[in-house]
Amino acid sequence: MPSMALLLIVLGGLLLFDGLVARLLFDVPDQLLSIMVAVGMIVQLVSRFLSLILRMYEQGLAFSMSQVLPKLLLLAIIGIYILIGVSQNLTSLVLAYVATFTLTCMVFAWNTRQEWLASFQQSVDAERLKPMLRFGLPLVLNGVAFWGLTATDKVLLRVLSSYQELGLYTVAVSFAAAGIILQSVFSTIWAPTVYRWVSKGECLERVDQVSRYVLFCVVIIFCLTGLFSWLVTFILPDRYDDVQWLVISCLGYPLLYTLSETTVVGIGVTRRTGFAMLAAVLAFATNAVGNWYLIPSFGAAGAAVSTIIAFLVFFILRTEFSMFLWRPIPRLVHYCYTTVLVFGSILSTLYGEQLSWLTYSFWLVVLLASFWTFRAEVGQLKQVVLYRLGNQ
Known part of the structure; x- marks a missing residue:
């Protein structure tokens, strides 16, 4: 209710x-498009809360299908457009998205019907509502700040640069979306699992162990992207050649965010959500300032660099706040590798074309070093694989 009330007030004012x-989104002053966007946002908010029911009940298949369904529905609607000859314009495209969001929300509502129907039969417990609001309201501001953190690059590219640079950056972000799949899957599984561990007061050492595995995975993905990003030039037209350098920094959002999920546990456990909000606000400010100064000089490359720096700040702040509120976390290796990864990404994005083979050499050295640093994890993974193969 608080989130919906806030959204309705903001949308009503706009x-x-x-x-x-x-006009702000598409540079087209069309009230019909504005209303469609508002409807889409309201439906998405409802879907988000319904999806949390599936997630916290660990109904993995239903939740996963609900994530895939919007993509399939959008493709189906666009396919129908092509078959029946619908006008290929912005209004039709926005309508397709709104229809997709609405149909997905209906599926969510059906899958969670027992829970939300039961909620109408319960009265509001004011005593329970107060601590819940103290926990949740800072997360509203946290959500706004995190949206700013992830959207500032695109907004300022639209204002400070050209649509060509915005298009180039969007393509790079699309390729980096592979990291978002990892982030989504991990976050879905991780949150209920770690809270169950903490509630039982056991297996807390697993949190640190999982964090090292995730860090190893993040290092490998960064390094392989740095080594083989040139392959995208065989897929895209010549005017998108710079995507090969942008995509490395664009991985910063999903991968560093995923890593921070393993170190931020203390904020959720202690229910001090104000610290989560503070981390997002400071990272948002970092991104806004970085984009403001870098985009005029470097265009899409400046936006990518600013964003990955902001997410490094976001990761460090979440980790430090979690330690302050809960318990010490082994983090030296995390900070060393994330700093190296961000440094290499910045060099690749801004000067990769000039440095050429030196850039590839850098990523190869980091990759080989990671196998030495995480040799214990590699050995454990090898044992698991051999055990599974032996049982088969």
Whole structure:
């Protein structure tokens, strides 16, 4: 209710200005587009809360299908557009997205019908509501700040640069979306699992162990991307050649965020969500300042560099706050490798074309070093694989 009330107030205020939302997003002052965007946001908010029911009940298959379904529905609707000859314009595309969001929300509502129908039969417990609001309201501001953290690059590229640079950056982000799949899957599984561990007061050493495995995975993905990003030039037209350098820094958002999920546990356990909000606000400010100064000089490359630096700050702040509130976390290896990865990403994005083979040599050295640093984890993984093969 608080989230919906806040969203309705904000959207209501924006819709009072004819076509303002569409003008800000699409540079088209169209009130119909603005209303469609507002409907899409409301439906998405409802879907988000319904999806949390599936997630916290660990209904993995239903949750996973709900994540895949929107993509399939969007493709189906666009396919229908092509078959029946719908006008290929912005209004049709936005309508397709809104229809997709609405149908997905209906699926969520059906899968969680027992829970939300039961909620209407319960009265509001004011005593329980107060601590829940103390826990949740900072997360509203945290969500706004995190949205700013992830959207500032695109907004300022639109304002400070050209649509060509924005298009180039969007393509690079699309390739980096492979990291978002990892982030989504891990976050879905991790949150219920770690809270169950903590509630039982056992297996807490597993949190640190999982964090090292995730760090190893993050290092490998960064290094392999740095070594083989040139392959995208065989897929894209010549005018998108710079994507091979941008995609490395664009991985910073999903991969560093995923890593921070393993070190931020203390904030959730202690329910001190104000610290989560503070981390997001400071990272957002870092990204805004970085984009403001770098985009005019470097365009899409500046946006990518600023974003990965901001997510390094985000990761460090979440880790330090979690330690302050809960318990010490072995983090020296984390900080060393994430700093090296961000440094290499910045060099690749800004000067990769000039440095050429030196860039590839850098990523190869980091990759080989990681296998030495995480040799214990490699050995454990090898034992697991051999054990599984032996049982088969």
